[in-house]
Amino acid sequence: GRTRAFIKVQEGCDHHCTYCLTRIARGKSHSRTLNDISRDIQAALAGGAKEVVLTGVQLGGWGQDFAESKRLGELLDHILSIDGYKRLRLSSIEPWDFSQDLLKFWSDERLCRHLHIPLQSGNDRILKAMGRPMTIIEYRELIETIRNKLPEIAITTDLIAGFPGESQEDFEATLAFVSSIGFAGGHVFTYSPRPGTAAFKMKERVPVSTGKERNAILRKVFNESGHDYRESFIDRDIKVLWESSQKNGDENWNLSGLTDNYIRVYATSSSDLWNQISQVHLKADHPRRNALLGNVKDDTETT
Ligand code: SF4
Numbered sequence: 001g002r003t004r005a006f007i008k009v010q011e012g013c014d015h016h017c018t019y020c021l022t023r024i025a026r027g028k029s030h031s032r033t034l035n036d037i038s039r040d041i042q043a044a045l046a047g048g049a050k051e052v053v054l055t056g057v058q059l060g061g062w063g064q065d066f067a068e069s070k071r072l073g074e075l076l077d078h079i080l081s082i083d084g085y086k087r088l089r090l091s092s093i094e095p096w097d098f099s100q101d102l103l104k105f106w107s108d109e110r111l112c113r114h115l116h117i118p119l120q121s122g123n124d125r126i127l128k129a130m131g132r133p134m135t136i137i138e139y140r141e142l143i144e145t146i147r148n149k150l151p152e153i154a155i156t157t158d159l160i161a162g163f164p165g166e167s168q169e170d171f172e173a174t175l176a177f178v179s180s181i182g183f184a185g186g187h188v189f190t191y192s193p194r195p196g197t198a199a200f201k202m203k204e205r206v207p208v209s210t211g212k213e214r215n216a217i218l219r220k221v222f223n224e225s226g227h228d229y230r231e232s233f234i235d236r237d238i239k240v241l242w243e244s245s246q247k248n249g250d251e252n253w254n255l256s257g258l259t260d261n262y263i264r265v266y267a268t269s270s271s272d273l274w275n276q277i278s279q280v281h282l283k284a285d286h287p288r289r290n291a292l293l294g295n296v297k298d299d300t301e302t303t
Contacts, residue, residue, distance in 0.1 A: 003243045003257075003275045004051040005044030006091075009037055009075060010065075013058035015094065017120075018131040018198035019160065019191065022057055024242040029061040031070075041082060041198065050241055050275060051087035051112075052079065059090060059096020072097070083112065086277055087241065087260055092116040093159075095142050096134050102148045111259040113150055114184075117142070123170045126163055131198070136177055140187040143181060150209050154184035154229065159218055160209020163192040164178045164202035171214050171243025179221050183230040184262065186292070187220045223290065230263050230292055233282050240265045245274040255296070264291035 006195065029032040039246045041052055054075075056062060061069025072093075079088060089112040092146055099118065112276045119129050124135050124145075143155060159178065161171075190211040193200045237280040242257040259265060266286055269278075 002044075002047065002049055002275045003241055004053055004089075005041070005047075006053045006055050007040050008032065008035060008055050010056040010060060010062045014061055014064070015058065015133070017130045018129065018197075018202075019194065021164065021194045022196055024196055026057060029058050031062050031065050034075065034216060037075070038078070038082065041079065041085070041223050045084045048083060048275060050277060051089060053087050053089045053091055054079070055091040056072075058094065058097065060093040060280065070280045071099070073099070073102055073105070076102065076111075077108050080105065080110065087112055089114060090116075091261075094118060095162040098146075100143060100145055104144065106150055108144050112155070112262070113153040114260065115146065115153060116156045116158075119178070119181075120158060120160050121166070121170075122159075122174035123166070124231060126166055126170055126174070129199075129202070130160070130163060130164055131184075140181070142256065152232075153182070154263070156262065157181075157186040158181050159186060159188045160191050160219055161188055161214035162206035162208070164191070164193075164199055165204040166191075166206050166214075172290060175217065175221065177180065180227070181230065182225045183222060186222045186225035188215045188222070189217045199203045226290055227285070231285070232263075232289075233263060234284060234292065235258075235282065236248050237279055237281050238263075238265075240294065241266070241277050242275065247272075252282040256291075264271050264289065265294045266291055267296050269296045 010027045010029055012026040014029045045157055060072055062072050062075050088110050095117050116133045119139060120130055120132055121138055193248045198273055238259045240257040240259055242255045246254045248254045253272050255267045255273055257265055265280060281297055282292045282294045284293045
């Protein structure tokens with residue numbers, strides 16, 4: 001069994017990012033029907049899953065390819081009408097696909113306070129060259145709108161370092177922008193040219209060594225802002241879904257799991273709490289990992 005069920009709701013993508021091979025390989029967005037998605041969720045719940053994670057190459061485009069076009073909100077509405085799970089998480093959503101009226105769904109506590117919203121670059125000229133239909137001002141406004149409604153939400157992102165034409169100045173603009181947002185975490189990819197993509201033909205390639213240096217600097221920013229984000233939850237109680245448990249000697253279990261807002265937590269307990277949700281007191285930084293240490297407050301499952 002699995003604690004989290006990854007449910008694919010669509011494949012393909014209608015966007016045209018110039019570096020992206022997925023778009024070329026998988027074609028246009030193709031959505032799965034509400035019935036098929038419900039059936040997968042019911043099967044996962046029958047298998048014991050506590051959390052449903054909605055995935056898709058372009059999750060935010062769900063339903064738009066149906067003869068009678070639908071929006072992501074209708075999918076969320078439908079899934080939230082299903083009982084039997086504790087958490088619902090969106091895997092990744094493009095900033096221009098996130099419509100503000102989706103925020104109302106977070107009044108249902110099962111929706112995790114976590115959004116992964118790819119940025120890719122913090123520089124408008126590079127975003128344009130990437131074919132990303134968005135400016136950094138629009139991105140910032142979106143994040144502010146989300147945080148106004150959900151102040152403690154974890155916002156994570158993806159970045160590409162060393163995209164063709166990215167000057168030192170462009171990179172510094174990205175660095176400043178990324179620092180100012182304060183992401184709870186993120187992934188940085190060093191640009192690598194993919195034959196068949198539009199970016200492959202772009203002339204001003206950035207040396208791989210430069211791309212790697214920029215990557216390391218951006219990772220450091222994510223590490224620091226991620227640390228700050230986690231730190232703001234120390235000394236507080238929060239629910240954790242335990243994803244792994246290991247016997248530690250005769251008496252104890254070592255547990256690892258996630259909060260709804262995507263903080264990794266380690267704790268020990270006197271019983272095996274795998275696939276249970278416990279109330280946990282977060283007490284300190286983990287000495288070696290991007291995680292927190294916690295004390296399980298009560299070994300009986302909370303709901
Ligand atoms: S939105 Fe994602 S999948 Fe679609 S083209 Fe851009 S990078 Fe590729």
